[in-house]
Amino acid sequence: MSSSLRPIRDLLILVLWGSAVLWLSWSGQLTNYINPSLKPYSAVSGVLLLILALFALRALLGKKSPTECCHDHHHEQEDHCDHSHSHEEEHEASSHHLCEHDHQHGNSPGFLTLGFKTLLLLLPLGIILFGNANHYTLSTIQNRGVVQDVTKLPGVRESKLPTPSPAITQPVQSVQAASNVSTTTTPTTTPDSSAMPIQVIDLLYAVQMPSYREEFEGKQVEMIGQFVPLTTGNPKGDRFQAIRLFITCCAADAKPVGVTVQYDKPLKVGEMSWVKITGTATFPLEGGKRTAILVASKVEDCPAPEEPFVQ
Amino acid sequence: MFATAWFHFSLPDFEYAFLSILLEGMPFLLGGAILSGLLEEFLPQSLMTRLLPKNPRMALLASGLLGLIIPVCDCGIVPVVRRLMSKGLPVSCGITYMLSAPIMNPLVLLSTLAAFRGQGAIEMMFLRGGLGFTVAVLIGWAVSFVAPSSILRRELLATSSGEHDHSHSDSSASLVDRLQNAAGVATRDFLDVAVFFVIGACAASFFNTAIKQEMLLPLAASPVLSIASLMALASVLSVCSTTDAFIAATFTAFPMAAKLAFLVFGPMMDFKLIFLYSAAFSKRFIIVLAIGLFVIIGLLCWRLSALNLGL
Numbered sequence: 179m180s181s182s183l184r185p186i187r188d189l190l191i192l193v194l195w196g197s198a199v200l201w202l203s204w205s206g207q208l209t210n211y212i213n214p215s216l217k218p219y220s221a222v223s224g225v226l227l228l229i230l231a232l233f234a235l236r237a238l239l240g241k242k243s244p245t246e247c248c249h250d251h252h253h254e255q256e257d258h259c260d261h262s263h264s265h266e267e268e269h270e271a272s273s274h275h276l277c278e279h280d281h282q283h284g285n286s287p288g289f290l291t292l293g294f295k296t297l298l299l300l301l302p303l304g305i306i307l308f309g310n311a312n313h314y315t316l317s318t319i320q321n322r323g324v325v326q327d328v329t330k331l332p333g334v335r336e337s338k339l340p341t342p343s344p345a346i347t348q349p350v351q352s353v354q355a356a357s358n359v360s361t362t363t364t365p366t367t368t369p370d371s372s373a374m375p376i377q378v379i380d381l382l383y384a385v386q387m388p389s390y391r392e393e394f395e396g397k398q399v400e401m402i403g404q405f406v407p408l409t410t411g412n413p414k415g416d417r418f419q420a421i422r423l424f425i426t427c428c429a430a431d432a433k434p435v436g437v438t439v440q441y442d443k444p445l446k447v448g449e450m451s452w453v454k455i456t457g458t459a460t461f462p463l464e465g466g467k468r469t470a471i472l473v474a475s476k477v478e479d480c481p482a483p484e485e486p487f488v489q
Numbered sequence: 490m491f492a493t494a495w496f497h498f499s500l501p502d503f504e505y506a507f508l509s510i511l512l513e514g515m516p517f518l519l520g521g522a523i524l525s526g527l528l529e530e531f532l533p534q535s536l537m538t539r540l541l542p543k544n545p546r547m548a549l550l551a552s553g554l555l556g557l558i559i560p561v562c563d564c565g566i567v568p569v570v571r572r573l574m575s576k577g578l579p580v581s582c583g584i585t586y587m588l589s590a591p592i593m594n595p596l597v598l599l600s601t602l603a604a605f606r607g608q609g610a611i612e613m614m615f616l617r618g619g620l621g622f623t624v625a626v627l628i629g630w631a632v633s634f635v636a637p638s639s640i641l642r643r644e645l646l647a648t649s650s651g652e653h654d655h656s657h658s659d660s661s662a663s664l665v666d667r668l669q670n671a672a673g674v675a676t677r678d679f680l681d682v683a684v685f686f687v688i689g690a691c692a693a694s695f696f697n698t699a700i701k702q703e704m705l706l707p708l709a710a711s712p713v714l715s716i717a718s719l720m721a722l723a724s725v726l727s728v729c730s731t732t733d734a735f736i737a738a739t740f741t742a743f744p745m746a747a748k749l750a751f752l753v754f755g756p757m758m759d760f761k762l763i764f765l766y767s768a769a770f771s772k773r774f775i776i777v778l779a780i781g782l783f784v785i786i787g788l789l790c791w792r793l794s795a796l797n798l799g800l
Contacts, residue, residue, distance in 0.1 A: 209513045230679070311508050317499045430735075
């Protein structure tokens with residue numbers, strides 16, 4: 179691809195990237211990838227990309243691209259310079275001519291040609307359009323390992339667990355407020371009147387904090403999570419894990435957090451499918467360690483929540 | 490899907506992690522590029538050299554902090570330094586600024602803060618800035634004892650008398666035209682760097698999803714090996730300093746000292762920068778600089794981890 183085509187290439191990439199980011203933001207799909215608090219930055223960046231595209235279009239129509247050096251201003255040593263070259267060519271040739279222009283752009287190594295760079299820049303758009311990239315498969319969950327000890331999560335240390343409030347009327351909200359760790363998902367279905375809607379991570383906090391444990395223990399609760407079969411420590415075959423992804427910034431740093439669910443009825447659920455579980459929260463000692471086990475009375479498929487992560 | 494005992498590649502998972510890293514880091518990358526364009530167009534370059542202290546040591550310290558005022562990311566720093574040195578900026582100050590600016594850039598520090606939220610973000614931000622500044626000043630001080638002729642490329646030495654000090658900015662142009670110039674520089678910078686960010690995000694996603702993390706744990710458990718391996722990885726990934734913190738934060742199995750080494754070494758000496766440095770410095774100097782940075786940063790991070798500062 180000739181470097182003279184670069185202004186057009188730049189314009190197209192800016193428009194495509196800006197449109198893609200705004201579309202992901204507008205459609206709500208961005209929440210599948212990044213921390214919700216970062217969404218505004220992405221939306222603004224989409225707008226800024228389109229504004230840059232407008233400037234690029236103006237430059238293109240005006241035949242005076244700022245990315246191409248016209249150099250019609252005064253110059254003291256014109257005999258040393260060939261100002262007809264583009265920046266791309268100039269930098270690639272900088273090792274063998276005397277022109278020391280201090281351009282701040284186009285410093286890519288020569289092996290990355292403009293055509294190859296363009297393909298690389300189109301790669302994310304191809305994945306957005308044609309890929310199936312909106313959740314992890316079981317293999318990555320198993321590669322990372324399911325965390326059941328909440329103190330192993332980023333930002334949560336045993337010594338920094340929140341001090342429980344003496345009067346708890348609504349355990350879920352109280353735990354979240356006290357711990358400064360928010361769970362961003364609300365159940366998408368109307369809960370049973372007797373079951374308390376909770377999050378996976380609430381039970382993990384309750385394992386560490388006796389006072390909260392008392393609020394949950396023996397109570398009917400309802401939570402949603404993704405189904406992960408339990409292949410070890412499951413001699414009767416009546417257990418599985420309900421997991422959520424705990425993120426700091428984006429899905430790349432996600433850690434699966436999970437609660438063991440005991441359910442003695444036949445269950446036909448696909449790996450990583452979203453399930454709503456109703457049952458009784460228990461915190462037995464297993465292998466000398468306190469653990470959370472949800473003894474389920476009902477497990478049913480449910481749609482994915484609007485915001486799939488917990489933070 | 491392709492799997493072995495230690496490797497399990499899943500294309501959807503790779504795509505998911507890739508898009509997550511890209512969508513999260515892109516606004517910061519764009520912000521850096523726009524700032525770069527505005528500075529290029531609206532900041533008089535002579536101002537920088539006028540403001541530097543006359544005392545050589547103070548000038549070195551000031552150069553190390555210059556990135557706070559003139560923030561340039563690692564991809565855009567070499568042309569700026571070439572220009573400044575060709576206008577008479579001492580080589581030692583130029584190199585100090587070149588090494589520190591990609592870290593002492595406010596956007597970089599803020600992105601570090603955002604990326605490490607929940608993982609000692611404030612400590613990491615200050616340690617990254619402090620270590621980057623210290624190493625840059627140390628290298629600049631060492632360079633002050635070496636003749637510029639053994640550091641700079643011959644072409645740059647030939648022009649250091651300042652013939653080519655023209656700027657692309659034209660203060661008599663209309664505001665819209667100047668904004669258009671700034672947008673052109675920003676576009677060029679953004680797309681040039683975005684190519685390397687796409688490559689870096691690919692490598693990071695592959696590392697992040699395909700490699701079974703248990704295999705890396707022995708490496709992560711050794712302070713020396715973990716530091717050395719993440720510095721090597723920083724070189725391979727060649728990610729822009731405005732976004733590398735988001736990638737480093739995902740290496741949850743590694744100690745903070747190793748992540749710090751990744752965040753300080755990467756913006757100073759990665760594969761991409763080796764090419765860029767070649768535009769200004771001799772090959773011998775670049776090799777010595779790479780080895781020196783690897784040893785100094787490795788030793789300092791190892792020492793910091795031994796001090797038990799929560800790293």
